[in-house]
Amino acid sequence: MEATIFSGNDILQMETRIRAAFMNSLSGFKSASLIGSIDGKGNSNLAIFSSVIHLGSNPALIGFINRPDSTSRHTLENILETKCFTINHVNKEIYKKAHQTSARYAKEVSEFDATGLTPQFHTLLQAPYVKESHIKYGLEFAEKHELKINGTVLIIGRVLEVIIPDNCLLPHGAIDIEKAETITISGLDCYHTTDLLSRLTYAKPGILPEEII
Amino acid sequence: MEATIFSGNDILQMETRIRAAFMNSLSGFKSASLIGSIDGKGNSNLAIFSSVIHLGSNPALIGFINRPDSTSRHTLENILETKCFTINHVNKEIYKKAHQTSARYAKEVSEFDATGLTPQFHTLLQAPYVKESHIKYGLEFAEKHELKINGTVLIIGRVLEVIIPDNCLLPHGAIDIEKAETITISGLDCYHTTDLLSRLTYAKPGILPEEII
Numbered sequence A, B: 001m002e003a004t005i006f007s008g009n010d011i012l013q014m015e016t017r018i019r020a021a022f023m024n025s026l027s028g029f030k031s032a033s034l035i036g037s038i039d040g041k042g043n044s045n046l047a048i049f050s051s052v053i054h055l056g057s058n059p060a061l062i063g064f065i066n067r068p069d070s071t072s073r074h075t076l077e078n079i080l081e082t083k084c085f086t087i088n089h090v091n092k093e094i095y096k097k098a099h100q101t102s103a104r105y106a107k108e109v110s111e112f113d114a115t116g117l118t119p120q121f122h123t124l125l126q127a128p129y130v131k132e133s134h135i136k137y138g139l140e141f142a143e144k145h146e147l148k149i150n151g152t153v154l155i156i157g158r159v160l161e162v163i164i165p166d167n168c169l170l171p172h173g174a175i176d177i178e179k180a181e182t183i184t185i186s187g188l189d190c191y192h193t194t195d196l197l198s199r200l201t202y203a204k205p206g207i208l209p210e211e212i213i
Helices: A008-013 A016-026 A073-082 A095-100 A111-115 B008-013 B016-026 B073-082 B095-100 B111-115
Strands: A003-007 A033-038 A044-049 A053-057 A060-066 A084-089 A136-147 A152-165 A184-186 A190-199 B003-007 B033-038 B044-049 B053-057 B060-066 B084-089 B136-147 B152-165 B184-186 B190-199
Touching: A003 A008, A008 A016, A008 B060, A008 B152, A016 B053, A016 B060, A016 B152, A033 A073, A044 A073, A044 A111, A053 B016, A053 B060, A060 A073, A060 A136, A060 B008, A060 B016, A060 B053, A073 A084, A073 A136, A073 A152, A084 A152, A095 A111, A136 B136, A136 B152, A152 B008, A152 B016, B003 B008, B008 B016, B033 B073, B044 B073, B044 B111, B060 B073, B060 B136, B073 B084, B073 B136, B073 B152, B084 B152, B095 B111
Parallel strands: none
Antiparallel strands: A003 B152, A033 A044, A033 A084, A053 A060, A060 A152, A084 A136, A136 A152, A152 B003, A184 A190, A190 B190, B033 B044, B033 B084, B053 B060, B060 B152, B084 B136, B136 B152, B184 B190
16 A cells, blocks of 8 residues: 655644544544543533543453543543543444534533433442443542643543443453444544454464454 | 343452453453564564553644553563654454464564564664554654552653555545554454444534534
Protein backbone atom coordinates (compact mmCIF):
# COMPACT_ATOMS: atom_id res chain seq x y z
CA MET A 1 0.00 0.00 0.00
CA GLU A 2 1.17 3.53 -0.79
CA ALA A 3 1.37 5.49 2.44
CA THR A 4 1.51 9.11 3.61
CA ILE A 5 3.59 10.28 6.56
CA PHE A 6 2.12 13.00 8.79
CA SER A 7 4.63 14.83 10.99
CA GLY A 8 3.88 16.12 14.47
CA ASN A 9 3.72 19.58 12.90
CA ASP A 10 1.21 18.41 10.24
CA ILE A 11 -1.06 17.21 13.08
CA LEU A 12 -0.62 20.49 14.97
CA GLN A 13 -1.68 22.46 11.87
CA MET A 14 -4.93 20.50 11.35
CA GLU A 15 -8.24 22.26 11.96
CA THR A 16 -9.52 21.35 15.48
CA ARG A 17 -12.32 18.95 14.46
CA ILE A 18 -10.18 17.29 11.76
CA ARG A 19 -7.40 16.73 14.31
CA ALA A 20 -9.84 15.31 16.89
CA ALA A 21 -11.23 12.85 14.31
CA PHE A 22 -7.70 11.89 13.19
CA MET A 23 -6.25 11.41 16.68
CA ASN A 24 -9.30 9.54 17.98
CA SER A 25 -8.90 7.00 15.15
CA LEU A 26 -5.22 6.43 15.80
CA SER A 27 -5.40 4.32 18.95
CA GLY A 28 -7.40 1.56 17.17
CA PHE A 29 -10.78 0.05 18.02
CA LYS A 30 -12.25 1.12 21.36
CA SER A 31 -14.68 -0.02 24.01
CA ALA A 32 -18.24 1.34 23.57
CA SER A 33 -19.52 1.90 27.11
CA LEU A 34 -22.28 3.87 28.80
CA ILE A 35 -21.33 5.13 32.26
CA GLY A 36 -24.21 5.57 34.68
CA SER A 37 -23.84 7.85 37.70
CA ILE A 38 -25.97 9.73 40.21
CA ASP A 39 -25.55 12.85 42.33
CA GLY A 40 -26.30 13.23 46.04
CA LYS A 41 -29.83 14.46 45.27
CA GLY A 42 -30.69 11.39 43.19
CA ASN A 43 -30.31 12.94 39.73
CA SER A 44 -29.14 10.26 37.28
CA ASN A 45 -26.62 10.81 34.50
CA LEU A 46 -25.66 8.63 31.54
CA ALA A 47 -22.77 9.28 29.15
CA ILE A 48 -21.01 7.32 26.41
CA PHE A 49 -17.26 6.74 26.76
CA SER A 50 -14.74 5.08 24.44
CA SER A 51 -11.86 5.19 26.94
CA VAL A 52 -12.77 2.32 29.29
CA ILE A 53 -9.74 0.13 29.96
CA HIS A 54 -8.83 -3.04 31.87
CA LEU A 55 -6.35 -2.26 34.66
CA GLY A 56 -6.12 -5.48 36.64
CA SER A 57 -7.85 -8.70 37.61
CA ASN A 58 -6.88 -9.04 41.30
CA PRO A 59 -8.00 -6.62 42.61
CA ALA A 60 -10.61 -6.28 39.84
CA LEU A 61 -9.97 -2.76 38.51
CA ILE A 62 -11.29 -0.87 35.47
CA GLY A 63 -10.41 2.71 34.51
CA PHE A 64 -11.55 5.40 32.11
CA ILE A 65 -10.35 8.82 30.96
CA ASN A 66 -12.50 11.85 31.72
CA ARG A 67 -12.11 15.32 30.19
CA PRO A 68 -13.26 17.79 32.88
CA ASP A 69 -14.00 20.50 30.29
CA SER A 70 -16.26 18.30 28.18
CA THR A 71 -19.89 17.17 28.39
CA SER A 72 -18.66 14.24 30.48
CA ARG A 73 -17.83 16.47 33.46
CA HIS A 74 -21.16 15.60 35.15
CA THR A 75 -20.05 11.96 35.26
CA LEU A 76 -16.86 12.95 37.08
CA GLU A 77 -18.68 15.24 39.53
CA ASN A 78 -21.22 12.51 40.36
CA ILE A 79 -18.61 9.81 40.89
CA LEU A 80 -16.62 12.01 43.26
CA GLU A 81 -19.86 12.83 45.14
CA THR A 82 -21.48 9.40 45.50
CA LYS A 83 -18.34 7.21 45.03
CA CYS A 84 -19.91 4.72 42.61
CA PHE A 85 -20.75 4.22 38.94
CA THR A 86 -21.91 1.57 36.45
CA ILE A 87 -20.41 0.61 33.09
CA ASN A 88 -22.82 -0.81 30.50
CA HIS A 89 -21.75 -2.31 27.16
CA VAL A 90 -23.30 -0.64 24.12
CA ASN A 91 -24.96 -3.18 21.81
CA LYS A 92 -26.26 -2.84 18.26
CA GLU A 93 -29.87 -2.31 19.40
CA ILE A 94 -29.07 0.81 21.44
CA TYR A 95 -26.06 2.45 19.80
CA LYS A 96 -27.96 5.45 18.41
CA LYS A 97 -29.46 6.23 21.83
CA ALA A 98 -26.03 5.66 23.39
CA HIS A 99 -24.45 8.14 20.94
CA GLN A 100 -27.16 10.70 21.75
CA THR A 101 -26.00 10.79 25.41
CA SER A 102 -22.96 12.77 24.18
CA ALA A 103 -25.18 15.82 23.43
CA ARG A 104 -24.63 18.78 25.74
CA TYR A 105 -27.60 18.39 28.11
CA ALA A 106 -27.98 20.59 31.22
CA LYS A 107 -27.01 18.90 34.49
CA GLU A 108 -30.62 18.60 35.69
CA VAL A 109 -31.62 16.69 32.53
CA SER A 110 -31.29 12.89 32.81
CA GLU A 111 -29.90 11.36 29.61
CA PHE A 112 -32.13 8.36 30.40
CA ASP A 113 -35.21 10.55 29.90
CA ALA A 114 -33.71 12.35 26.92
CA THR A 115 -32.74 9.20 25.00
CA GLY A 116 -35.38 6.67 26.08
CA LEU A 117 -32.91 4.27 27.72
CA THR A 118 -34.23 2.70 30.95
CA PRO A 119 -32.53 3.17 34.33
CA GLN A 120 -32.26 -0.01 36.41
CA PHE A 121 -31.35 0.11 40.10
CA HIS A 122 -29.69 -2.61 42.19
CA THR A 123 -29.33 -2.56 45.94
CA LEU A 124 -25.53 -2.78 45.99
CA LEU A 125 -24.88 0.71 44.64
CA GLN A 126 -26.78 3.95 44.06
CA ALA A 127 -25.79 4.52 40.44
CA PRO A 128 -28.22 3.34 37.71
CA TYR A 129 -27.56 0.56 35.21
CA VAL A 130 -28.93 0.59 31.66
CA LYS A 131 -31.67 -2.04 31.41
CA GLU A 132 -31.18 -2.51 27.64
CA SER A 133 -27.46 -3.28 28.02
CA HIS A 134 -26.64 -7.03 28.10
CA ILE A 135 -23.27 -6.89 29.90
CA LYS A 136 -22.91 -4.40 32.77
CA TYR A 137 -20.97 -3.98 35.97
CA GLY A 138 -21.05 -1.81 39.07
CA LEU A 139 -17.96 -0.15 40.57
CA GLU A 140 -16.93 1.79 43.63
CA PHE A 141 -14.62 4.75 43.09
CA ALA A 142 -11.05 3.78 43.99
CA GLU A 143 -8.54 6.35 42.67
CA LYS A 144 -8.24 9.52 40.61
CA HIS A 145 -5.06 10.41 38.71
CA GLU A 146 -4.75 13.85 37.16
CA LEU A 147 -2.67 13.69 33.98
CA LYS A 148 -1.08 17.13 34.21
CA ILE A 149 0.21 16.93 30.66
CA ASN A 150 -3.25 17.76 29.27
CA GLY A 151 -5.64 18.15 32.23
CA THR A 152 -7.46 14.85 31.72
CA VAL A 153 -8.30 12.56 34.63
CA LEU A 154 -7.93 8.78 34.94
CA ILE A 155 -10.71 7.42 37.16
CA ILE A 156 -10.18 3.93 38.59
CA GLY A 157 -13.04 1.82 39.94
CA ARG A 158 -13.11 -1.45 41.84
CA VAL A 159 -15.64 -3.94 40.40
CA LEU A 160 -18.43 -4.74 42.90
CA GLU A 161 -20.67 -6.91 40.71
CA VAL A 162 -20.98 -8.08 37.11
CA ILE A 163 -24.16 -8.96 35.21
CA ILE A 164 -23.81 -11.29 32.17
CA PRO A 165 -26.31 -13.19 30.00
CA ASP A 166 -26.28 -16.87 30.99
CA ASN A 167 -25.26 -18.09 27.53
CA CYS A 168 -22.27 -15.74 27.18
CA LEU A 169 -19.81 -17.16 29.72
CA LEU A 170 -17.18 -19.38 28.09
CA PRO A 171 -15.67 -22.43 29.88
CA HIS A 172 -12.21 -20.82 30.17
CA GLY A 173 -13.63 -17.79 31.99
CA ALA A 174 -13.87 -15.25 29.16
CA ILE A 175 -17.16 -13.53 28.37
CA ASP A 176 -18.37 -13.92 24.77
CA ILE A 177 -18.96 -10.22 24.26
CA GLU A 178 -19.59 -10.70 20.52
CA LYS A 179 -22.46 -13.11 21.30
CA ALA A 180 -23.82 -10.49 23.74
CA GLU A 181 -23.93 -8.09 20.73
CA THR A 182 -21.43 -5.66 22.24
CA ILE A 183 -20.10 -3.33 19.53
CA THR A 184 -16.91 -1.29 19.13
CA ILE A 185 -16.12 2.34 18.26
CA SER A 186 -13.53 3.83 15.93
CA GLY A 187 -12.77 7.53 15.91
CA LEU A 188 -15.45 9.78 17.40
CA ASP A 189 -18.59 8.50 15.73
CA CYS A 190 -18.16 5.18 13.90
CA TYR A 191 -19.82 2.06 15.33
CA HIS A 192 -18.86 -1.47 14.25
CA THR A 193 -20.05 -5.02 14.88
CA THR A 194 -17.39 -7.75 15.02
CA ASP A 195 -16.68 -11.23 13.60
CA LEU A 196 -14.43 -13.62 15.50
CA LEU A 197 -11.32 -14.56 13.49
CA SER A 198 -10.15 -17.01 16.14
CA ARG A 199 -9.12 -17.61 19.70
CA LEU A 200 -5.42 -18.46 19.91
CA THR A 201 -3.52 -20.70 22.33
CA TYR A 202 -1.30 -19.21 25.06
CA ALA A 203 1.97 -18.13 23.40
CA LYS A 204 5.19 -19.99 24.27
CA PRO A 205 8.66 -19.50 22.75
CA GLY A 206 9.36 -21.86 19.85
CA ILE A 207 5.74 -23.01 19.34
CA LEU A 208 3.42 -21.22 16.89
CA PRO A 209 -0.03 -20.33 18.30
CA GLU A 210 -2.93 -22.55 17.24
CA GLU A 211 -6.60 -21.74 16.75
CA ILE A 212 -8.74 -22.99 19.65
CA ILE A 213 -11.93 -21.67 18.03
CA MET B 1 -31.94 -12.61 28.22
CA GLU B 2 -31.56 -14.56 31.47
CA ALA B 3 -28.58 -13.18 33.35
CA THR B 4 -26.22 -14.19 36.15
CA ILE B 5 -24.84 -11.77 38.73
CA PHE B 6 -21.26 -12.26 39.89
CA SER B 7 -20.36 -10.54 43.16
CA GLY B 8 -16.94 -9.07 43.92
CA ASN B 9 -16.38 -12.09 46.13
CA ASP B 10 -17.31 -14.51 43.31
CA ILE B 11 -14.60 -12.85 41.18
CA LEU B 12 -12.06 -13.03 44.00
CA GLN B 13 -12.72 -16.77 44.40
CA MET B 14 -12.13 -17.57 40.69
CA GLU B 15 -9.01 -19.55 39.74
CA THR B 16 -6.27 -17.13 38.57
CA ARG B 17 -6.47 -17.84 34.81
CA ILE B 18 -10.29 -17.93 34.83
CA ARG B 19 -10.37 -14.55 36.59
CA ALA B 20 -7.84 -13.06 34.15
CA ALA B 21 -9.94 -14.21 31.16
CA PHE B 22 -13.14 -12.93 32.79
CA MET B 23 -11.79 -9.52 33.79
CA ASN B 24 -9.98 -8.95 30.49
CA SER B 25 -13.31 -9.46 28.65
CA LEU B 26 -15.21 -7.05 30.83
CA SER B 27 -13.90 -3.73 29.51
CA GLY B 28 -15.21 -4.44 25.98
CA PHE B 29 -13.38 -4.55 22.65
CA LYS B 30 -9.77 -3.39 22.76
CA SER B 31 -7.07 -1.97 20.52
CA ALA B 32 -4.73 -4.60 19.00
CA SER B 33 -1.32 -2.92 18.88
CA LEU B 34 2.30 -3.99 18.57
CA ILE B 35 4.70 -1.75 20.48
CA GLY B 36 8.22 -1.53 19.05
CA SER B 37 11.10 -0.40 21.26
CA ILE B 38 14.89 -0.56 21.38
CA ASP B 39 17.50 -0.51 24.14
CA GLY B 40 20.67 1.62 24.26
CA LYS B 41 22.72 -1.17 22.65
CA GLY B 42 20.39 -1.43 19.65
CA ASN B 43 18.46 -4.57 20.66
CA SER B 44 14.91 -4.37 19.30
CA ASN B 45 11.81 -5.54 21.15
CA LEU B 46 8.24 -6.06 19.94
CA ALA B 47 5.24 -6.83 22.16
CA ILE B 48 1.47 -6.98 21.68
CA PHE B 49 -0.68 -4.73 23.89
CA SER B 50 -4.46 -4.39 24.19
CA SER B 51 -4.33 -1.35 26.49
CA VAL B 52 -3.48 1.46 24.04
CA ILE B 53 -5.73 4.46 24.62
CA HIS B 54 -6.35 7.93 23.18
CA LEU B 55 -5.51 10.64 25.72
CA GLY B 56 -5.71 13.87 23.77
CA SER B 57 -5.52 15.51 20.35
CA ASN B 58 -3.69 18.76 21.14
CA PRO B 59 -1.06 17.92 22.25
CA ALA B 60 -1.31 14.57 20.42
CA LEU B 61 -1.02 12.03 23.24
CA ILE B 62 -1.50 8.26 23.40
CA GLY B 63 -1.06 6.07 26.49
CA PHE B 64 -0.85 2.40 27.39
CA ILE B 65 -0.79 0.30 30.55
CA ASN B 66 2.31 -1.73 31.33
CA ARG B 67 2.60 -4.50 33.93
CA PRO B 68 6.21 -4.40 35.18
CA ASP B 69 6.07 -8.02 36.38
CA SER B 70 4.90 -9.38 33.01
CA THR B 71 6.61 -10.26 29.72
CA SER B 72 6.05 -6.65 28.67
CA ARG B 73 8.62 -5.32 31.16
CA HIS B 74 11.30 -5.16 28.41
CA THR B 75 9.11 -2.64 26.57
CA LEU B 76 8.98 -0.42 29.65
CA GLU B 77 12.73 -0.69 30.30
CA ASN B 78 13.54 0.20 26.67
CA ILE B 79 11.19 3.20 26.58
CA LEU B 80 12.68 4.63 29.76
CA GLU B 81 16.19 4.09 28.33
CA THR B 82 15.84 5.43 24.77
CA LYS B 83 12.74 7.66 25.30
CA CYS B 84 10.83 6.54 22.20
CA PHE B 85 8.56 3.79 20.89
CA THR B 86 6.33 2.90 17.96
CA ILE B 87 2.72 1.67 17.94
CA ASN B 88 1.68 -0.53 15.01
CA HIS B 89 -1.91 -1.66 14.34
CA VAL B 90 -2.36 -5.42 14.17
CA ASN B 91 -4.14 -6.48 10.96
CA LYS B 92 -5.69 -9.79 9.96
CA GLU B 93 -2.61 -10.87 7.97
CA ILE B 94 -0.26 -10.70 10.96
CA TYR B 95 -2.38 -11.40 14.04
CA LYS B 96 -0.89 -14.85 14.76
CA LYS B 97 2.65 -13.48 14.63
CA ALA B 98 1.52 -10.53 16.73
CA HIS B 99 0.04 -12.88 19.36
CA GLN B 100 3.30 -14.87 19.41
CA THR B 101 5.21 -11.77 20.64
CA SER B 102 3.51 -12.33 24.03
CA ALA B 103 5.62 -15.48 24.61
CA ARG B 104 8.23 -15.14 27.36
CA TYR B 105 11.37 -14.57 25.28
CA ALA B 106 14.71 -13.68 26.91
CA LYS B 107 15.65 -9.99 26.70
CA GLU B 108 18.40 -10.60 24.11
CA VAL B 109 15.95 -12.31 21.73
CA SER B 110 14.25 -9.95 19.26
CA GLU B 111 10.58 -10.81 18.79
CA PHE B 112 11.02 -9.64 15.18
CA ASP B 113 13.44 -12.55 14.58
CA ALA B 114 11.34 -14.97 16.62
CA THR B 115 8.05 -14.24 14.83
CA GLY B 116 9.16 -13.30 11.31
CA LEU B 117 7.80 -9.75 11.44
CA THR B 118 10.07 -7.20 9.73
CA PRO B 119 11.63 -4.23 11.58
CA GLN B 120 11.49 -0.95 9.67
CA PHE B 121 13.56 2.04 10.78
CA HIS B 122 12.82 5.72 10.18
CA THR B 123 15.24 8.59 10.83
CA LEU B 124 12.99 10.44 13.29
CA LEU B 125 13.25 7.89 16.12
CA GLN B 126 15.41 4.91 17.06
CA ALA B 127 12.60 2.44 17.80
CA PRO B 128 11.58 0.03 15.01
CA TYR B 129 8.25 0.00 13.21
CA VAL B 130 6.59 -3.19 11.93
CA LYS B 131 6.80 -3.19 8.13
CA GLU B 132 3.71 -5.43 7.75
CA SER B 133 1.50 -3.08 9.79
CA HIS B 134 -0.59 -0.67 7.68
CA ILE B 135 -1.21 2.06 10.29
CA LYS B 136 1.68 2.95 12.60
CA TYR B 137 2.98 5.91 14.56
CA GLY B 138 6.12 6.96 16.37
CA LEU B 139 6.14 8.56 19.83
CA GLU B 140 8.52 10.18 22.24
CA PHE B 141 8.17 9.25 25.92
CA ALA B 142 6.30 12.03 27.76
CA GLU B 143 5.13 10.85 31.20
CA LYS B 144 4.97 7.83 33.47
CA HIS B 145 2.25 7.40 36.12
CA GLU B 146 2.55 4.61 38.63
CA LEU B 147 -0.89 3.32 39.65
CA LYS B 148 -0.09 2.39 43.23
CA ILE B 149 -3.37 0.51 43.62
CA ASN B 150 -1.98 -2.47 41.70
CA GLY B 151 1.58 -1.62 40.63
CA THR B 152 0.79 -1.05 36.95
CA VAL B 153 2.24 1.87 35.01
CA LEU B 154 0.55 4.27 32.58
CA ILE B 155 3.06 5.33 29.93
CA ILE B 156 2.17 8.45 27.92
CA GLY B 157 3.79 9.26 24.58
CA ARG B 158 3.67 12.33 22.35
CA VAL B 159 2.99 11.48 18.69
CA LEU B 160 5.95 12.44 16.45
CA GLU B 161 4.75 11.00 13.14
CA VAL B 162 1.91 8.91 11.71
CA ILE B 163 2.03 6.57 8.69
CA ILE B 164 -1.31 5.79 6.97
CA PRO B 165 -2.25 4.11 3.66
CA ASP B 166 -3.24 6.78 1.12
CA ASN B 167 -6.75 5.40 0.61
CA CYS B 168 -7.62 5.25 4.32
CA LEU B 169 -7.90 8.94 5.25
CA LEU B 170 -11.52 10.13 5.29
CA PRO B 171 -12.53 13.70 4.33
CA HIS B 172 -13.58 14.63 7.88
CA GLY B 173 -10.16 13.67 9.29
CA ALA B 174 -10.83 10.19 10.65
CA ILE B 175 -8.72 7.24 9.55
CA ASP B 176 -10.68 4.32 8.07
CA ILE B 177 -9.04 1.71 10.29
CA GLU B 178 -11.46 -1.00 9.12
CA LYS B 179 -10.37 -0.46 5.48
CA ALA B 180 -6.76 -0.71 6.69
CA GLU B 181 -7.67 -4.18 8.02
CA THR B 182 -6.97 -3.27 11.65
CA ILE B 183 -8.54 -5.86 13.97
CA THR B 184 -9.72 -5.79 17.58
CA ILE B 185 -9.14 -7.99 20.65
CA SER B 186 -11.55 -9.29 23.26
CA GLY B 187 -10.34 -10.94 26.43
CA LEU B 188 -6.78 -12.25 26.37
CA ASP B 189 -6.71 -14.17 23.13
CA CYS B 190 -9.72 -13.55 20.84
CA TYR B 191 -9.18 -11.61 17.61
CA HIS B 192 -12.04 -10.08 15.63
CA THR B 193 -12.53 -8.28 12.32
CA THR B 194 -15.17 -5.53 12.18
CA ASP B 195 -18.11 -4.39 10.04
CA LEU B 196 -19.18 -0.73 10.05
CA LEU B 197 -22.75 -0.29 11.32
CA SER B 198 -22.71 3.44 10.63
CA ARG B 199 -21.09 6.77 11.26
CA LEU B 200 -23.45 9.05 13.21
CA THR B 201 -23.89 12.83 13.16
CA TYR B 202 -22.59 15.00 16.03
CA ALA B 203 -25.10 14.70 18.89
CA LYS B 204 -27.18 17.75 19.87
CA PRO B 205 -29.99 17.96 22.44
CA GLY B 206 -33.44 17.43 20.93
CA ILE B 207 -32.22 16.06 17.55
CA LEU B 208 -31.79 12.31 17.01
CA PRO B 209 -28.48 11.30 15.41
CA GLU B 210 -28.54 10.42 11.71
CA GLU B 211 -26.43 7.98 9.73
CA ILE B 212 -23.77 9.77 7.66
CA ILE B 213 -22.46 6.47 6.24
